[in-house]
Amino acid sequence: xxxxxxxxxxxxxxxxxxxxxxxxxxxxxxxxxxxxxxxxxxxxxxxxxxxxxxxxxxxxxxxxx
Amino acid sequence: xxxxxxxxxxxxxxxxxxxxxxxxxxxxxxxxxxxxxxxxxxxxxxxxxxxxxxxxxxxxxxxxxxxxxxxxxxxxxxxxxxxxxxxxxxxxxxxxxxxxxxxxxxxxxxxxxxxxxxxxxxxxxxxxxxxxxxxxxxxxxxxxxxxxxxxxxxxxxxxxxxxxxxxxxxxxxxxxxxxxxxxxxxxxxxxxxxxxxxxxxxxxxxxxxxxxxxxxxxxxxxxxxxxxxxxxxxxxxxxxxxxxxxxxxxxxxxxxxxxxxxxxxxxxxxxxxxxxxxxxxxxxxxxxxxxxxxxxxxxxxxxxxxxxxxxxxxxxxxxxxxxxxxxxxxxxxxxxxxxxxxxxxxxxxxxxxxxxxxxxxxxxxxxxxxxxxxxxxxxxxxxxxxxxxxxxxxxxxxxxxxxxxxxxxxxxxxxxxxxxxxxxxxxxxxxxxxxxxxxxxxxxxxxxxxxxxxxxxxxxxxxxxxxxxxxxxxxxxxxxxxxxxxxxxxxxxxxxxxxxxxxxxx
Numbered sequence: 233x234x235x236x237x238x239x240x241x242x243x244x245x246x247x248x249x250x251x252x253x254x255x256x257x258x259x260x261x262x263x264x265x266x267x268x269x270x271x272x273x274x275x276x277x278x279x280x281x282x283x284x285x286x287x288x289x290x291x292x293x294x295x296x297x
Numbered sequence: 298x299x300x301x302x303x304x305x306x307x308x309x310x311x312x313x314x315x316x317x318x319x320x321x322x323x324x325x326x327x328x329x330x331x332x333x334x335x336x337x338x339x340x341x342x343x344x345x346x347x348x349x350x351x352x353x354x355x356x357x358x359x360x361x362x363x364x365x366x367x368x369x370x371x372x373x374x375x376x377x378x379x380x381x382x383x384x385x386x387x388x389x390x391x392x393x394x395x396x397x398x399x400x401x402x403x404x405x406x407x408x409x410x411x412x413x414x415x416x417x418x419x420x421x422x423x424x425x426x427x428x429x430x431x432x433x434x435x436x437x438x439x440x441x442x443x444x445x446x447x448x449x450x451x452x453x454x455x456x457x458x459x460x461x462x463x464x465x466x467x468x469x470x471x472x473x474x475x476x477x478x479x480x481x482x483x484x485x486x487x488x489x490x491x492x493x494x495x496x497x498x499x500x501x502x503x504x505x506x507x508x509x510x511x512x513x514x515x516x517x518x519x520x521x522x523x524x525x526x527x528x529x530x531x532x533x534x535x536x537x538x539x540x541x542x543x544x545x546x547x548x549x550x551x552x553x554x555x556x557x558x559x560x561x562x563x564x565x566x567x568x569x570x571x572x573x574x575x576x577x578x579x580x581x582x583x584x585x586x587x588x589x590x591x592x593x594x595x596x597x598x599x600x601x602x603x604x605x606x607x608x609x610x611x612x613x614x615x616x617x618x619x620x621x622x623x624x625x626x627x628x629x630x631x632x633x634x635x636x637x638x639x640x641x642x643x644x645x646x647x648x649x650x651x652x653x654x655x656x657x658x659x660x661x662x663x664x665x666x667x668x669x670x671x672x673x674x675x676x677x678x679x680x681x682x683x684x685x686x687x688x689x690x691x692x693x694x695x696x697x698x699x700x701x702x703x704x705x706x707x708x709x710x711x712x713x714x715x716x717x718x719x720x721x722x723x724x725x726x727x728x729x730x731x732x733x734x735x736x737x738x739x740x741x742x743x744x745x746x747x748x749x750x751x752x753x754x755x756x757x758x759x760x761x762x763x764x765x766x767x768x769x770x771x772x773x774x775x776x777x778x779x780x781x782x783x784x785x786x787x788x789x790x791x792x793x794x795x796x797x798x799x800x801x802x803x
Contacts, residue, residue, distance in 0.1 A: 269674050269678075270678075272674075272707075272708075272711060272713065273674055273675065273678060275707060275711070276671070276691075276704060276707060279694075279701060279702050279704075279707065280687070280690060280691070280694060281690060281694065281702075284685075284686040284687045284689070284690040285686035287690055287693075288445075288686050288689040288690050288693060289318075290313070290316075290318035291311070291313055291318070291439075291444050291445075291693055292313075292318050292444055292446060292448075293311055293312070293313075293322070293394070293395075293443075293444035293446075293448040293450065294322050294393065294394035294395075294448060295393070295394075295447075295448040295449060295450065295520060296309040296392065296393045296394065296395045296448075296449070296450025296451055296520070297309060297392065297393065297450060297451040297453065297519040297520055297545065
């Protein structure tokens with residue numbers, strides 16, 4: 233990877249360690265976001281009208297302004 | 298001027314009787330308005346006064362003949378449909394086949410938000426009250442603009458402008474702004490084309506609820522051949538001094554920041570037009586087509602062709618207006634610019650910058666992005682194509698006014714959409730008028746002297762006083778008079794309408 237090649241050689245162990253931390257961080261955050269999304273979709277699943285097709289079909293309006 | 302200006306909004310709500318798609322919408326709308334009127338109005342209900350209405354007056358300087366007008370344009374004929382004035386100065390009535398709430402006149406974008414959101418609560422209360430009538434079927438209300446089957450209904454804005462401004466200048470400088478502002482103000486829609494039938498598995502979301510229903514650039518109509526710039530010229534104020542710009546292409550927004558930026562940025566552009574500040578021609582080639590093309594591309598990459606040959610995105614076109622507005626405010630006010638003007642400029646810039654980078658960064662502020670984000674999450678999780686009924690349902694239910702069912706409300710409740718006002722401020726605005734326009738006089742009179750007010754309208758309050766044979770009409774032709782500063786004390790100390798009218802006419 234281009235960025236890794238640019239890294240100075242010294243303290244390469246430290247670099248790797250901190251990169252790992254960052255990666256775990258990102259993974260954790262992604263997991264939290266996924267859980268978050270699941271939570272809101274679960275919440276919305278519960279309030280969505282049943283039988284989407286019929287409900288949408290029966291929403292008929294007269295035109296207005 | 299800045300973002301401050303006399304303005305207001307009118308929203309027609311989608312309406313359906315649960316389980317009865319064939320129910321008469323005029324009857325249902327009347328039930329909504331009457332339920333609210335009879336539970337809140339006192340012994341007597343003031344009529345709407347149509348004397349000053351002239352819906353066929355055209356800003357270009359002529360009147361349309363009544364005989365050639367479509368019946369839906371004759372809004373000044375009292376058809377016996379429900380129509381009531383509220384103590385907050387608003388008008389709640391049946392317009393065509395929809396219940397409509399017209400906000401009182403306000404002077405700042407934040408007050409536009411406050412009294413428009415109050416209208417949502419009025420409608421919600423009205424539907425709850427209507428449901429209490431024995432034997433009634435629940436009536437559901439939606440703050441949206443289309444049924445996705447060909448019908449559209451409006452969410453209009455009104456801005457008071459100087460009569461001396463040439464209408465052609467308004468058309469020239471406002472059209473490009475209107476073609477592009479939907480990237481900020483769109484409410485989002487599942488469905489392409491007026492009847493939604495151009496939707497395919499891969500393509501089905503657009504930025505605006507309304508854009509597909511606009512067919513001409515300039516015109517008087519609001520119900521057919523809808524124009525980007527509407528020329529209805531009924532100022533409800535001294536016509537020698539003012540015109541009222543009636544904006545019909547906006548979406549009905551639920552997100553407070555969308556409403557706030559819609560009113561704030563439009564007011565700024567109007568101020569620049571009035572002051573002759575816009576030094577460049579941003580005219581768009583084929584504005585009607587561009588309006589639709591921009592709406593149809595939620596990635597915001599669609600290019601608009603300007604008459605000078607440049608091809609730029611809608612966000613870039615908005616950035617041109619922003620840059621002009623920044624210069625304008627700096628030039629006119631410098632460090633003395635008022636707080637909301639500064640805030641509107643900052644939020645406008647922030648939103649445009651993020652829209653250009655990644656629209657999803659605005660999911661907590663703008664309706665169309667919030668809706669699209671939710672739809673995409675469903676598409677990812679459940680593998681849904683754009684023509685799936687569930688996605689259409691999510692679009693519709695986003696606009697459901699009920700806090701437990703409406704998806705906007707669920708998202709806002711979960712902190713996923715940011716707000717500008719708290720519930721208490723909105724609740725108060727259901728009853729209290731703005732203090733800095735004539736709506737204050739109208740609202741206070743309705744509140745304090747309900748039994749003596751025979752009728753009222755934007756520009757008058759008509760009293761029926763004991764011992765007086767004729768009705769007493771108090772004109773309120775100047776939108777900036779009749780404020781709390783002008784009449785607050787007088788109303789406070791006038792125990793009766795007689796005392797008030799005597800003091801005013803003395």
